[in-house]
Amino acid sequence: xxxxxxxxxxxxxxxxxxxxxxxxxxxxxxxxxxxxxxxxxxxxxxxxxxxxxxxxxxxxxxxxxxxxxxxxxxxxxxxxxxxxxxxxxxxxxxxxxxxxxxxxxxxxxxxxxxxxxxxxxxxxxxxxxxxxxxxxxxxxxxxxxxxxxxxxxxxxxxxxxxxxxxxxxxxxxxxxxxxxxxxxxxxxxxxxxxxxxxxxxxxxxxxxxxxxxxxxxxxxxxxxxxxxxxxxxxxxxxxxxxxxxxxxxxxxxxxxxxxxxxxxxxxxxxxxxxxxxxxxxxxxxxxxxxxxxxxxxxxxxxxxxxxxxxxxxxxxxxxxxxxxxxxxxxxxxxxxxxxxxxxxxxxxxxxxxxxxxxxxxxxxxxxxxxxx
Numbered sequence: 001x002x003x004x005x006x007x008x009x010x011x012x013x014x015x016x017x018x019x020x021x022x023x024x025x026x027x028x029x030x031x032x033x034x035x036x037x038x039x040x041x042x043x044x045x046x047x048x049x050x051x052x053x054x055x056x057x058x059x060x061x062x063x064x065x066x067x068x069x070x071x072x073x074x075x076x077x078x079x080x081x082x083x084x085x086x087x088x089x090x091x092x093x094x095x096x097x098x099x100x101x102x103x104x105x106x107x108x109x110x111x112x113x114x115x116x117x118x119x120x121x122x123x124x125x126x127x128x129x130x131x132x133x134x135x136x137x138x139x140x141x142x143x144x145x146x147x148x149x150x151x152x153x154x155x156x157x158x159x160x161x162x163x164x165x166x167x168x169x170x171x172x173x174x175x176x177x178x179x180x181x182x183x184x185x186x187x188x189x190x191x192x193x194x195x196x197x198x199x200x201x202x203x204x205x206x207x208x209x210x211x212x213x214x215x216x217x218x219x220x221x222x223x224x225x226x227x228x229x230x231x232x233x234x235x236x237x238x239x240x241x242x243x244x245x246x247x248x249x250x251x252x253x254x255x256x257x258x259x260x261x262x263x264x265x266x267x268x269x270x271x272x273x274x275x276x277x278x279x280x281x282x283x284x285x286x287x288x289x290x291x292x293x294x295x296x297x298x299x300x301x302x303x304x305x306x307x308x309x310x311x312x313x314x315x316x317x318x319x320x321x322x323x324x325x326x327x328x329x330x331x332x333x334x335x336x337x338x339x340x341x342x343x344x345x346x347x348x349x350x351x352x353x354x355x356x357x358x359x360x361x362x363x364x365x366x367x368x369x370x371x372x
Contacts, residue, residue: 015348016052018097018121019043019066020107023089024077026059031247032192032218033077034273035128038170038340039108040064045173045341054100056093069096080221086111097121104348107146113138117145122351124149124165124344130270131159147351149344152292155270166347169295170271171340172280172331179282179328180256186212186241187316188258188283190251190274193217193224193232193244198264198288203235205264205312213262216243216254255281260319263287264309272296279303280331282324286315296335302327 019042025033028040039055043064046053053066059075062068071092076085090111097105097119105123107113116123124147129135136159139148147165150156156164187206191197199215206213215236219228228244236242246254255261261278262285269291276296278285285303287293297303302322304315 014050014052015103015345015352016101017046017054017348018100018102018105019046019053019055020093020105020109020112021055021057022109023058023072023075023085024080025075027055027057027062027064029248031245031251034170035108037172037273038126041171041173041337042106042341042344045337046345049341049345051345054102056096058089071096077220090115103352106344106348113142113146116142120355122147122355124347124351126151126168127155128270130268131155131162132268136162147347149347151271152295154268154292154295158268165350166343168340168343168347169335170273170276171335171337172273172276173337174280174328174332177277177280177328178252178256179280179324181282182320182324183257183259185257185259186214187286188214188216188254188261188278189264190216190246190254190261190278191218191263193219193228195227195231196265196267196269198266199232200235201264201266201288201309201312202262203232203240205262205309205316207239209313209316211259211316212239212241214241214243214254214258216246216251219244251277252281255283258283260284260286260303260316262312262316263293264312265290265293267291269293275303276331276335279327280335282327284319284322284324284327286312286319288312298326298330302330 021039025036029036043066047065055066058072079085094115107125150167189202299305
């Protein structure tokens with residue numbers, strides 16, 4: 001049990017926040033894990049801002065400043081996307097939260113929002129995926145039980161019927177990146193190994209541009225491995241270096257020697273942490289105009305945004321026109337952990353205040369008019 005404390009409303013009062021991470025990776029992730037990286041960054045900044053943060057997650061370690069409660073001993077990344085690990089995790093989250101005393105719950109897990117109905121504590125949910133399909137229907141069905149937060153305006157526009165609480169861009173701690181001077185190194189593609197991320201488009205663009213490419217892909221799920229073998233490997237030649245399942249230090253080294261990062265996405269991606277991490281490292285981004293790309297990359301300042309894959313080769317040759325320091329400054333201004341935490345704090349306080357008002361209204365309206 002967590003110790004109860006008096007309820008206080010003041011806008012500067014530190015909050016007691018429960019952060020529910022996904023069940024797939026530890027915090028922060030050692031390799032792939034964009035959502036987990038965002039969670040870890042947010043937790044550290046919230047603690048720095050004076051809040052009491054408890055992290056519910058998986059595994060045996062938590063490299064954040066928050067208090068850690070592990071609900072599953074082993075990270076479930078080998079079963080990523082399966083229903084049972086997510087459902088079991090949500091059931092344990094529900095029990096753990098019932099034993100605690102929190103002002104607000106911030107849920108990043110797939111099934112955790114299902115536990116929000118009936119809980120007095122307000123639940124803020126960051127919607128990390130595309131909402132123009134079943135995920136949007138999921139949050140529509142939850143109705144007013146949660147406070148959904150979009151990670152981009154593009155994502156928010158794709159489902160305007162949802163009662164969005166806010167839009168809060170994902171962010172990084174700029175201090176954890178070491179910007180490197182420009183290099184004549186290879187182009188870097190860094191993503192999941194799947195058609196949506198366009199590794200074949202990256203190969204084609206770099207080959208037409210006559211530039212070497214490092215293809216650094218997450219590839220441990222069956223579908224990713226199948227895509228690698230059937231689509232990507234037949235395209236590989238000496239001008240492409242393949243790196244699979246890189247850890248964070250390897251990713252940092254790849255960014256340091258890259259001339260730029262290419263993001264030839266085929267889908268309306270809700271965000272794209274790789275672009276922020278690239279710019280924080282002083283690396284311009286060459287991307288296709290899809291989803292949130294125009295919200296993240298400043299065309300002609302921190303990268304080049306192309307409308308057609310045929311434009312990518314020329315854009316790759318133009319990255320030398322861009323200042324790496326402008327990339328770093330853009331991240332510090334628009335995608336810092338401090339800004340992200342401040343925006344979430346505003347959502348938390350609104351949720352808490354409305355929860356108090358709702359409970360006060362219910363107490364008033366349910367009070368009998370006469371007593372005997």
